[in-house]
Amino acid sequence: MTSEPGAQLPFFVYGTLRPGEANHDLFLRGRTTAEEPARLPGAVLYDGPGYPYAVEHRGAEIRGELVTAHPESYDGLLAALDRLEEYTPGDPRSRYERVARPVVRADGSTAPAWVYLAAPPVAARLRAHGTRIEGGDWLSRR
Numbered sequence: 001m002t003s004e005p006g007a008q009l010p011f012f013v014y015g016t017l018r019p020g021e022a023n024h025d026l027f028l029r030g031r032t033t034a035e036e037p038a039r040l041p042g043a044v045l046y047d048g049p050g051y052p053y054a055v056e057h058r059g060a061e062i063r064g065e066l067v068t069a070h071p072e073s074y075d076g077l078l079a080a081l082d083r084l085e086e087y088t089p090g091d092p093r094s095r096y097e098r099v100a101r102p103v104v105r106a107d108g109s110t111a112p113a114w115v116y117l118a119a120p121p122v123a124a125r126l127r128a129h130g131t132r133i134e135g136g137d138w139l140s141r142r
Contacts, residue, residue, distance in 0.1 A: 004094045009113055010067055010114070011066075020139075027084065031073040033068045034065050034066075035100065041060075042057065042059075045062055047132040053130070062137075063136055078114075100114060
């Protein structure tokens with residue numbers, strides 16, 4: 001899935017940006033118009049050092065939230081989330097890649113969203129040696 005440059009896609013969050021988690025209030029409170037349960041098909045979660053990594057994997061899914069930013073907050077939020085996720089377009093040292101993927105809402109409809117997936121070198125290490133979060137839900141790890 002691709003999106004037009006400058007498209008204000010919602011974000012699919014699956015770890016520390018989810019409601020009740022450490023980064024939700026720091027980054028999202030007051031900057032969103034909607035937050036709703038959603039699923040990301042075709043991915044699994046791996047445990048990281050205090051946060052998860054999403055890695056593409058056919059036949060699996062991740063649970064999280066679809067977050068829609070206030071239009072006036074969008075550009076600042078996008079930049080803040082890119083910094084948080086240590087993502088710089090075109091930089092091979094990035095931990096994550098921000099990609100557009102279809103996510104499934106609770107009512108079964110789909111929507112395109114930005115998702116931070118583990119960058120290829122990180123994903124390869126996780127597949128070989130990582131600890132998978134069974135069930136694809138970061139909140140269930142407790």
